Amino acid sequence: SLDEDGVLRFGGDWVSLPPVEGRLxxxxxxxxxxxxxxxxxxxxxxxxxxxxxxxxxxxxxRLRRRIQAVGLVIKTVRNRGYLLEAAKLPN
Structure with missing residues (x-):
């Protein structure tokens, strides 16, 4: 989940995101x-x-690098866009 302060939490971990990356x-x-x-x-x-x-x-x-810390990845789907998924199971 992403809170109003731009903190992304997943699987017991968290990372702070700048505004543009938070909106993405x-x-x-x-x-x-x-x-x-x-x-x-x-x-x-x-x-x-x-x-x-x-x-x-x-x-x-930049977002890919930041969210690795919480176990998420953004995959490129050629000619279509991007897909967010878990790199590992949450703790």
Missing amino acids: TTALLENWGAVVSRDTLSRAGWPQGAPGRNALDVHVL
Whole structure:
């Protein structure tokens, strides 16, 4: 779960996320087990309009690194988007 302070908790672990990464995580969590398109993530991360294609790539890369600590992974589904899933079973 992601709280209003940007703290993501999963399997007894937690990690603090910056605002944009928190919004991306919320979109992925709301669609747990489903592929989320790049357009959907861009709209979630930047409600006023994405600053550019590379911005999403950079933030997803950073988010992947951060959420490894809590046992989550973001998989790329070619030509479709991204999928959030557990890397391990929660404790």
